[in-house]
Amino acid sequence: MSxxxxxxxxxxxxxxxxxxxxxxxxxxxxxAPGRLSCSGQRRAPxxxxxxxxxxxxxxxxxxxxxxxxxxxxxxxxxxxxx
Numbered sequence: 001m002s003x004x005x006x007x008x009x010x011x012x013x014x015x016x017x018x019x020x021x022x023x024x025x026x027x028x029x030x031x032a033p034g035r036l037s038c039s040g041q042r043r044a045p046x047x048x049x050x051x052x053x054x055x056x057x058x059x060x061x062x063x064x065x066x067x068x069x070x071x072x073x074x075x076x077x078x079x080x081x082x
Contacts, residue, residue: 008076023067023078024048024055035081 005016008023010030017026024045027034034044035057045055050069058079059065067078 006072006074006076008072008074008078010078011080017072019072021072023057023059023065023070023072023076026072027055027057027067027078027080032080 004019006019006021007014007016008026009015010027010032013030013032015026015030017029021029028044034042037043043054045068046052047054048068050066053066055067056064057067059067059070060077
């Protein structure tokens with residue numbers, strides 16, 4: 001791992017991403033399925049600027065975080081369906 005990468009965990013899987021990568025992009029890079037809507041449909045980022053709220057996930061124990069607006073940080077733990 002170089003100084004320009006950070007290690008995060010997404011749904012129990014460890015992943016190294018470039019520093020400055022949004023958590024939403026890291027989720028996509030990991031191939032994680034994304035969260036489930038109330039009706040059971042898989043959801044993923046739509047707008048990429050924090051307006052649509054489709055990218056929400058639990059980040060470091062804080063639910064409903066807009067992952068498209070959140071840069072990945074060393075040791076971050078992300079749960080996409082929590």
